[in-house]
Amino acid sequence: MISVQEAKEILFKHLPEPKIITVKLEDAVGLVLAEDLAAPLDVPSFDNSAMDGYAFSFEDCQNRLPMVVKYTIPAGTVDLPELQSGEAARIFTGAPIPKGCDTVVMQELTSRKDDFLSIEADTVKKGDHIRKQASQTSMGDQVAQVGWLLKPAMIGFLAGLGFDRVSVFRPPNVTILTSGKELVSPGNPLGFGQVYESSSYTLKAALREMGIPVTSMPIVEDDLVRIQESIETALGNSDILLVTGGISVGDFDFVNQAFKNLGVEQLFYKIRQKPGKPLFAGKRENQLVFGLPGNPGSTLTCFYQYVKPSILKIMGKEAAGEKPQLVSLEGDFQKRLGLTHFVKGLVSNQEVKVLSDQESYKMNAFAQSNCLIEFEETKEMFVKGDLVRVHFLD
Numbered sequence: 216m217i218s219v220q221e222a223k224e225i226l227f228k229h230l231p232e233p234k235i236i237t238v239k240l241e242d243a244v245g246l247v248l249a250e251d252l253a254a255p256l257d258v259p260s261f262d263n264s265a266m267d268g269y270a271f272s273f274e275d276c277q278n279r280l281p282m283v284v285k286y287t288i289p290a291g292t293v294d295l296p297e298l299q300s301g302e303a304a305r306i307f308t309g310a311p312i313p314k315g316c317d318t319v320v321m322q323e324l325t326s327r328k329d330d331f332l333s334i335e336a337d338t339v340k341k342g343d344h345i346r347k348q349a350s351q352t353s354m355g356d357q358v359a360q361v362g363w364l365l366k367p368a369m370i371g372f373l374a375g376l377g378f379d380r381v382s383v384f385r386p387p388n389v390t391i392l393t394s395g396k397e398l399v400s401p402g403n404p405l406g407f408g409q410v411y412e413s414s415s416y417t418l419k420a421a422l423r424e425m426g427i428p429v430t431s432m433p434i435v436e437d438d439l440v441r442i443q444e445s446i447e448t449a450l451g452n453s454d455i456l457l458v459t460g461g462i463s464v465g466d467f468d469f470v471n472q473a474f475k476n477l478g479v480e481q482l483f484y485k486i487r488q489k490p491g492k493p494l495f496a497g498k499r500e501n502q503l504v505f506g507l508p509g510n511p512g513s514t515l516t517c518f519y520q521y522v523k524p525s526i527l528k529i530m531g532k533e534a535a536g537e538k539p540q541l542v543s544l545e546g547d548f549q550k551r552l553g554l555t556h557f558v559k560g561l562v563s564n565q566e567v568k569v570l571s572d573q574e575s576y577k578m579n580a581f582a583q584s585n586c587l588i589e590f591e592e593t594k595e596m597f598v599k600g601d602l603v604r605v606h607f608l609d
């Protein structure tokens with residue numbers, strides 16, 4: 216068996232190559248840019264008014280009051296007049312500044328009688344309320360770089376520069392295959408000896424939260440031929456396959472054998488960790504395959520520790536990967552030497568508490584937790600106040 220650290224090193228060394236696609240800008244939120252972008256134009260692309268008011272020459276306002284309001288210039292005006300000395304133009308926010316004007320006054324600071332405009336000259340400074348061409352961005356400026364996460368403000372910024380498509384790292388397609396004769400989908404009656412299938416719900420939810428396209432296969436019973444057929448079908452159209460259950464050593468655990476028969480190259484099988492000891496990771500060509508241990512708590516722990524960071528890396532979200540934080544432990548905790556323990560915890564008031572009900576068949580503590588605490592392999596006893604590694608789940 217290998218350590219958590221070794222497993223992660225092996226896995227991250229064998230991740231499929233990221234794929235680059237071009238998407239509509241409106242579909243790019245949450246994705247990572249795969250290209251550097253330079254501004255194709257100045258923004259603003261013309262001098263324009265920041266206020267509803269009047270445009271004029273500052274010098275006239277000092278010497279030639281009242282001025283004559285000769286033109287009206289709404290936003291979107293194309294044919295602009297050229298103002299002569301003593302003339303002003305009614306202008307609105309976003310409208311281009313006509314020739315002969317260098318200043319805008321907001322209408323609240325003016326008085327108007329017929330076409331004559333009066334301004335208190337000392338309320339105005341030269342250049343007021345003019346948004347100059349290129350005052351945000353100049354043509355040719357580098358505005359975004361490979362690796363940047365496209366958040367809503369960045370999407371709007373790029374739209375404002377005229378981009379309608381961008382190149383991004385493609386999110387991998389993930390397929391979930393649940394195995395186990397005892398499993399019944401929620402919504403159906405439960406017979407004796409049966410359990411509701413919950414892990415596909417957990418995994419699908421976690422993947423959807425990440426914006427990953429997910430397909431769920433029908434539950435497959437514990438039969439080598441059936442499992443093999445289902446895995447083969449699932450591999451047909453996925454970049455990452457998650458099989459849950461059937462990966463341990465029981466007489467009805469066929470997933471490992473099925474992987475072998477289908478030519479999946481094993482990266483590792485079994486890790487010195489609890490829960491999730493029988494985790495399997497493998498590759499077939501450019502596809503990544505996980506055999507997630509069936510206990511629902513193990514499945515989700517392995518997802519958070521191994522699958523999610525892999526997906527983030529494939530999507531170019533390197534920086535968003537694994538970053539545990541050190542938090543003070545609220546009480547003592549004892550564990551077995553020789554295994555890393557991932558423990559459901561709750562961080563509040565700068566402390567982390569170990570929740571009860573840690574067994575991997577239970578989901579009640581997981582449902583209440585906001586983090587996994589990683590207690591290292593080489594230590595047995597942790598005491599109140601120790602700084603421990605916390606992986607937040609949000």
Ligand SMILES: Nc1nc2c(c(=O)[nH]1)N[C@H]1C(S)=C(S)[C@@H](COP(=O)(O)OP(=O)(O)OC[C@H]3O[C@@H](n4cnc5c(N)ncnc54)[C@H](O)[C@@H]3O)O[C@H]1N2
Pocket residue numbers: 393394395397398410411412413414415459460461462463464465468490491492493507508509510511513575576
């Ligand atoms: N002799 C040994 N037995 C077991 C070992 C071991 O090392 N030696 N490891 C144990 C550990 S740890 C785990 S974890 C489990 C993993 O077993 P499998 O991956 O083969 O999973 P199953 O046997 O199919 O199921 C385990 C358990 O989880 C329930 N389950 C499975 N899938 C789902 C699902 N989609 N939704 C809800 N519940 C699910 C299933 O009913 C079983 O109760 O092996 C231990 N045994």
Ligand code: MOO
Pocket residue numbers: 488489490491492493508510513514575576
């Ligand atoms: O490791 Mo198993 O995942 O303990 O239940």
